[in-house]
Amino acid sequence: MKKIVFATNNKHKLDEIRKITDGSLQILGLADIHCEDEIEETGTTLEENALLKARYVKEKYGYDCFADDTGLEVEALGGAPGVYSSRYAGEACNPADNMAKLLHELAGVKNRNARFRTVITLLIGDEMHFFEGVVNGRIIEEQRGEAGFGYDPVFVPEGKDQTFAELGNDVKNQISHRALATHQLAQFLTER
Numbered sequence: 001m002k003k004i005v006f007a008t009n010n011k012h013k014l015d016e017i018r019k020i021t022d023g024s025l026q027i028l029g030l031a032d033i034h035c036e037d038e039i040e041e042t043g044t045t046l047e048e049n050a051l052l053k054a055r056y057v058k059e060k061y062g063y064d065c066f067a068d069d070t071g072l073e074v075e076a077l078g079g080a081p082g083v084y085s086s087r088y089a090g091e092a093c094n095p096a097d098n099m100a101k102l103l104h105e106l107a108g109v110k111n112r113n114a115r116f117r118t119v120i121t122l123l124i125g126d127e128m129h130f131f132e133g134v135v136n137g138r139i140i141e142e143q144r145g146e147a148g149f150g151y152d153p154v155f156v157p158e159g160k161d162q163t164f165a166e167l168g169n170d171v172k173n174q175i176s177h178r179a180l181a182t183h184q185l186a187q188f189l190t191e192r
């Protein structure tokens with residue numbers, strides 16, 4: 001069976017893509033290829049960061065590989081925090097710090113439009129492919145809900161009244177940016 005590496009150590013992400021591709025491919029994580037290196041995300045766009053990670057694995061280990069990167073893009077902030085979402089409030093910050101900074105930056109701002117965007121870069125043979133998943137929504141003025149991670153308590157997806165953190169993982173995983181991008185990748189790989 002064809003082997004392909006997903007340049008991640010995140011067990012949830014690995015489980016998700018393995019479930020979607022339903023055993024038609026052997027998807028290895030970084031631990032499976034004994035890669036313990038910290039791959040630095042020095043890009044200035046999601047596409048660059050995803051490519052950096054995939055290229056590192058392809059060049060060092062020779063496997064076909066894909067990698068993802070996600071950001072929250074807020075319209076009134078010119079697309080910030082975007083590629084810097086995980087470290088919006090500083091290098092050693094946590095999700096609560098990031099949300100506090102976001103709500104502070106948006107205090108009094110009427111335009112609350114935002115979107116989550118996931119980019120997956122695939123390096124397969126000599127080819128490079130990009131897949132994108134987007135969920136539009138808005139940033140509310142306070143945190144609501146306990147589930148999920150990151151900015152989930154302040155993000156309400158379009159067509160819903162609850163935040164991602166209130167909707168819970170089952171609902172979120174059906175409609176999320178990551179799920180949308182992952183389904184496109186899975187379709188591409190299984191049709192190939």
Ligand code: IMP
Pocket residue numbers: 068069070071072085086116148149150151152164176
């Ligand atoms: P990553 O590329 O998946 O590591 O995501 C980068 C950062 O974006 C995370 O550290 C979170 O701050 C934020 N993020 C990514 N996906 C989500 C999500 O589904 N909900 C909330 N925040 C997210």
